[in-house]
Amino acid sequence: MKNNPAQAQNPVTWHVTIRKLHKWISEPGEKASRPFVLMITNPEQKSVIKTKIISETPDPGSLLDLISQAVNSPDTGKSPRLRPELIIFDNPNLVDQLRQPLSDQNIRCAYQALPDEANEAIALFEGMIEESAPDFPGLFTVEGLTPQHAQQLFADAETLFLSAPWKTLSDHQPIALHITPPDKQVYVQLMGQAGIQTGMNLFWDWDALLRILEEAIDPIEQIPADGLHSFSFETSNMLPASDLDAVEKFNLPVAAADAYPLPLIYARDFVRRPTLEELALFQAVLQAVPRFVGVLKADQKGEFLTCESDLQLETITGPCSVHLHYPAGEIPADFESEQNDFGKLEILDPGGEYEDDLFDDFRLLEAKTASQALAEFSEDPILQDAQQLVYKAWMVNDSVQRQLLAHQALEISADCADGYILLAEEEAESIEEAHQYYRRGLEAAERNLGSEYVREFAGMFWEKFKTRPLLRALEGMANTLVELEKQQESLEYFKKMIDLDPDDHLGARYGYLHTLIELKKYVEAHSLLHSYTNELSAYWSYTHALISFILNGPTVKAENSLRWALQQNPYVPAYLFGEKPFPETLPNSYGTGDENEAVYYASEYFSSWWQTRGAIDWIKALHS
Known part of the structure; x- marks a missing residue:
């Protein structure tokens, strides 16, 4: 810390705590890790002064830097720059290491177990982070799946991801496969050309695939009766911690930080893992599609010509033969108009x-x-x-x-x-x-x-x-x-x-x-929210709570997210509820946690909250 006479002494006590998160998370472009959260709180004001997530065990120097940041640029908005009179650490060793440099700044330090307010702030923050662990079981809950099976499945997934067949075919250009055994017709929709989510969906019925391509007010109604069979590539925070543990333990191949394989079956009211037999079907598609797309030929207009191919493959349940055909079927003209020329050679x-x-x-x-x-x-x-x-x-x-x-x-x-x-x-x-x-x-x-x-x-x-x-x-x-x-x-x-x-x-x-x-x-919004775990604005905390409610309902984790949001900016509900009118013109500026920020956020997300059934009643109940 550098001494600055402009930073007045403030007769308050700060609490500094360090905790290693129980969940795996990742920063943009990086693979998963279990980082540490550093948090400075003011229990008297029940506020969080500064929060930081770091990947390595913090040393005294990094703690001094965080304290300096808390003094010079607290996360609590446009508050004055003030030095606390006393800082409490929950680790006695830190007191010994930091006593002298803090004393040089006329700041006393001491050891004490965390008070309830600080523990609550940590729990709320970690609860929000832990929302990244989805409410579905890990891959190794699939009966009969072995580490060797997982190694094969991840290797085939890595091959598909690196070949990026979605750069060639759009989600409106499915491929038909007939896989024997089990004598199954499969329609494969590739996802990724829009750059939002990469992977594929499998359909056993052509009409079910067409329903997915339709614009719908309620996407849940588009899900096939037997579930949407999805194999997506995700950032690590979309996977259960047990899957990430398995990746580390068994050295499973992962192509990139946003390429963790995630096979799931989405039903209309729950999500489950595929069976071993369904994983074998996924694996056959993972192997067949890159080879097939690589031999597609286009005419002078860039449209792909009809193509067929036969392959002999080995999956986790044994050998199979696969017949592939493109195009898989006829897409109605009004559906094709939505492609915006995707799926041609020049993209x-x-x-x-x-x-x-x-x-x-x-x-x-x-x-x-x-x-x-x-x-x-x-x-x-x-x-x-x-x-x-x-x-x-x-x-x-x-x-x-x-x-x-x-x-x-x-x-x-x-x-x-x-x-x-x-x-x-x-x-x-x-x-x-x-x-x-x-x-x-x-x-x-x-x-x-x-x-x-x-x-x-x-x-x-x-x-x-x-x-x-x-x-x-x-x-x-x-x-x-x-x-x-x-x-x-x-x-x-x-x-x-x-x-x-x-x-x-x-x-x-x-x-x-x-x-x-x-x-x-x-789902994409949820992933983006968890890509910036240090973000403390109302835009992040309240929208995180809204997305949690939309995806999972009023769960404990969703409530944790909302409580965290309410703590970060308590002014937002009054504007969402309509209790306070919006000003005729928006404020010139705002700070994190202040009322101007609430005006900006509520004016932008007002309709999103009110259009989500039950969301306003939910926030009212928790706010009261």
Whole structure:
């Protein structure tokens, strides 16, 4: 901790605790682990000052850093920067190690078992995290399944995931398989071309598959009578802890952090694991589909030609023969119109993100460090000159001047992506026109970065000035698609933005989450919520509670999530219930946990809560 005279002493006591979570979780792009939660609470105010999740055992230095963050930027909104008078640790060794450095800051420390308030805060937080452990049994509850079987199944799943057949065929282009034994006709729907969820669904009946392709108000009614046989690839927090334990114990192969195999049967009122025989059918499909898709041929229009193939395979229940046929059947014309040209050989892979403010601190900082930014931006002096005009425009208060500078930049170089973005924000007279400017900006950014930009700049898309225009263009594409009521298309952009910048510096996750909720893609929303476990905003805590209620009903875990939300921001219910009117204009800013945040959240999610049957009554009962 650094001494800062502006940080006044506050006669309060903080409690610091460390706990290793009982559940496996993962950060974006990383495989599962059992991390530690560090929490600082104020029992007198019944508030959480700071929370952090770390993967390794915390040392005294990391604890001092957390305390310093709690003093300088508490999670409780726009509260003043104050140093506590006393810090209580629940570990006597920490008291000995930290007594001197804290004493240097005029902060006393002592040992004491956690009070009830701190224990409750930890329990609520862990309860929310543990929601990631679904309410269905682990894979090894399947009767007859051995570790050798699991090894084979995971290996075949890894092969399918790496081959990515959904890049070739969309969910509207199923494949027909006849598997013998057990003399079973199977229709396979591949999932993943939209970039939301990857895997496949199996159907025994053609009409059942067609029902899934229909737009429905209640997706539960689309589930086949014998259940939806799903094999998806998920992040680790979607699996039971016993499955993750098995992956570690038996060294089961997993292709990527978002590629943990999850075979499930979804009935209308429960979820179960497949039987051993059903797992064998899944395995036959896992082996057959990559081989079959690899030999499909297309005509000059990019449409795939009719194809058949026969394979001899070995599954966990023995050998089988498989006959494959494409296309599997005739998709009605009104269904095909929804494909948006998916399933042809040339597939665009756009991405997306979110940002509220035009001249945000990030842009101003970049403009103020223009000499450094230009040196990193491009080796092309012409493009540097154009970008210099954009930086100048960002520092100008007059909109007309900004537009003129943007046009001048584009006259110098048509590859100045930020020039198009500035015109989209300042000059465009319609959402459609802005969307076209963003598209041109995206194309310019991709030209500047080259075809291998994803691989070359992986994990550094925010750290590098030269990649930021791409992120800004992707943001504009996503947001204008939402405004054009093309939410389904916008999902691809939001997803890619988070893939490129997992730390999500520009807040893509908020627009992504709200769009998923609007489209009733609750499982994907649930997965996104658990990708950012350090998020403490009302947007995350209340939406987490809502999704928990939608997916599981008023369970104990859902109530834990809601209690955590109510503790994080107690002002939200009054606006959701209609007890307080919304202001005519939204506040200029808000802080985590304050009433302005409640206004923003409730205004955006008001309809989602009221349209979910029983949700308002549930929150009223718990709130009272």
